[in-house]
Amino acid sequence: MAELTKKERMQIPRQPMPEQAPNSRNKNFTEVNLGFTEELAKLEAERCLQCPKPKCIEGCPVGVQIKDFIKLVADGDYLAAASKIKENNVLPAVCGRVCPQEEQCEAKCVTGLKGESVAIGRLERFVADYERTTTGIRQAEIKTKTGKKVAIIGSGPAGLSCAGELVQLGHTVTVFEALHDIGGVLIYGIPEFRLPKEIVKAEVDALEALGVEFKTNSVIGFTDTIDELMTVEGYDAVFIGVGAGLPYFMNLPGENYNGVYSANEFLTRVNLMKAYKFPEYDTPVFDVKGKNVAVFGGGNTAMDAVRTSKRLGAANARIIYRRSEVEMPARIEEVHHAKEEGIEFVMLTNPLEFLGDEAGWLHGVKLKRWSLANLMLLEEEDPLRYPVQSMLCQSTWQLLQLVTAQIQSLKRQHPISTSINGVISRLKKPQ
Numbered sequence: 001m002a003e004l005t006k007k008e009r010m011q012i013p014r015q016p017m018p019e020q021a022p023n024s025r026n027k028n029f030t031e032v033n034l035g036f037t038e039e040l041a042k043l044e045a046e047r048c049l050q051c052p053k054p055k056c057i058e059g060c061p062v063g064v065q066i067k068d069f070i071k072l073v074a075d076g077d078y079l080a081a082a083s084k085i086k087e088n089n090v091l092p093a094v095c096g097r098v099c100p101q102e103e104q105c106e107a108k109c110v111t112g113l114k115g116e117s118v119a120i121g122r123l124e125r126f127v128a129d130y131e132r133t134t135t136g137i138r139q140a141e142i143k144t145k146t147g148k149k150v151a152i153i154g155s156g157p158a159g160l161s162c163a164g165e166l167v168q169l170g171h172t173v174t175v176f177e178a179l180h181d182i183g184g185v186l187i188y189g190i191p192e193f194r195l196p197k198e199i200v201k202a203e204v205d206a207l208e209a210l211g212v213e214f215k216t217n218s219v220i221g222f223t224d225t226i227d228e229l230m231t232v233e234g235y236d237a238v239f240i241g242v243g244a245g246l247p248y249f250m251n252l253p254g255e256n257y258n259g260v261y262s263a264n265e266f267l268t269r270v271n272l273m274k275a276y277k278f279p280e281y282d283t284p285v286f287d288v289k290g291k292n293v294a295v296f297g298g299g300n301t302a303m304d305a306v307r308t309s310k311r312l313g314a315a316n317a318r319i320i321y322r323r324s325e326v327e328m329p330a331r332i333e334e335v336h337h338a339k340e341e342g343i344e345f346v347m348l349t350n351p352l353e354f355l356g357d358e359a360g361w362l363h364g365v366k367l368k369r370w371s372l373a374n375l376m377l378l379e380e381e382d383p384l385r386y387p388v389q390s391m392l393c394q395s396t397w398q399l400l401q402l403v404t405a406q407i408q409s410l411k412r413q414h415p416i417s418t419s420i421n422g423v424i425s426r427l428k429k430p431q
């Protein structure tokens with residue numbers, strides 16, 4: 001068949017992701033996106049212009065050779081495409097599902113200038129899924145052993161990526177994880193309907209097959225200190241990838257009423273501890289069936305919490321966000337999916353106080369409406385001190401999740417190096 005011209009490629013529309021229908025998926029926890037078929041993947045790959053200077057790669061934090069892997073998809077050589085991606089990314093099935101491609105590689109893709117960018121993330125997911133479900137994840141090549149030992153603290157995406165890179169370079173790698181399972185936010189935060197646990201497990205198993213050792217229930221600082229790892233246990237280097245997992249409350253009156261959760265606790269109970277299957281799983285969670293749920297925040301965590309509430313049977317599940325939709329940090333796809341599933345969005349609104357009964361149960365919340373322009377000007381001081389409009393609403397919402405995260409503070413001299421030689425941290429300096 002003759003090569004397509006640039007014009008012909010530009011005329012192919014961006015291929016839609018097959019997905020579960022909104023009205024059935026908002027009642028189950030199985031994956032929303034179903035993945036490209038081979039036909040859709042090849043058609044989408046044909047949209048790539050194979051630019052001489054591919055901008056998309058500049059937008060990829062790990063430098064995946066996007067142009068090359070897409071060419072291999074267009075040629076139908078999906079396994080070679082998988083190998084190409086894995087040269088730079090050890091978690092392609094995870095990243096293909098949850099990376100914010102619209103702000104990274106796809107934001108740089110030239111086809112986006114005149115139309116819609118190439119669906120790079122969807123193609124990455126397709127390729128990774130194809131390999132996993134046909135041959136199984138094939139092992140990458142490992143360089144000659146260096147004799148160096150590296151300890152990695154935390155098994156979130158930072159720790160896993162670091163482990164994958166280092167083991168392929170020939171180092172001996174051990175990942176220490178505080179929890180009983182591997183994956184960090186990938187397993188305790190992001191719900192099954194966006195990132196199935198079996199996908200994370202398959203990529204973790206592949207790292208194990210490469211030689212990465214995993215030690216769960218190991219809280220570094222308690223079970224071992226960093227000093228002990230480096231002196232007694234003989235590690236040459238330590239990578240700290242402990243995430244930013246602690247919830248951060250807003251310090252508003254009434255936050256301690258029963259029914260107020262941090263998103264962190266709510267999602268961990270439901271996702272990791274399978275509270276949605278209580279009493280089959282021994283983890284209770286507030287029963288939201290038929291209740292009104294308000295989630296404060298506008299990021300991915302907020303979207304996951306509100307969509308989880310809907311799936312647990314909430315009568316009304318609402319996002320309450322202090323700015324407007326344009327400023328919401330959540331992925332566009334998540335906001336779109338949430339709306340389709342019946343989530344309500346209340347913008348430019350902040351909570352002032354949680355209201356409860358004598359038995360200590362939440363029964364309402366006082367809210368304040370803001371004007372965006374004034375909020376932006378004043379928020380650096382203290383938004384709660386500057387009411388912009390006098391409107392005050394009171395609702396009867398019964399469950400609230402407070403959606404923010406606290407960066408654990410670590411002493412360091414540089415955003416990635418720390419004050420100890422050989423120890424580096426993935427966290428940036430707390431703002």
Ligand SMILES: Cc1cc2nc3c(=O)[nH]c(=O)nc-3n(C[C@H](O)[C@H](O)[C@H](O)COP(=O)(O)OP(=O)(O)OC[C@H]3O[C@@H](n4cnc5c(N)ncnc54)[C@H](O)[C@@H]3O)c2cc1C
Pocket residue numbers: 098099100153154155156157158159176177178179183184185186189190218219220221241242243244245267300301302304331426
């Ligand atoms: C609900 C939710 C949804 C999100 N959705 C997206 C999304 O769609 N796209 C996106 O790009 N980002 C998303 N994010 C953000 C993303 O998950 C994080 O940026 C990412 O997980 C950070 O990776 P990490 O490896 O640094 O930390 P984490 O994933 O937090 O992993 C840190 C690990 O370290 C372990 N640990 C902590 N202390 C110790 C210790 N002392 N010893 C041993 N182990 C320890 C923790 O138990 C944890 O497993 C989301 C975050 C949340 C909370």
Ligand code: SF4
Pocket residue numbers: 047048049050051054055056057066067070108109110111118120
């Ligand atoms: S920028 Fe877009 S069109 Fe160009 S090579 Fe990358 S994916 Fe293809």
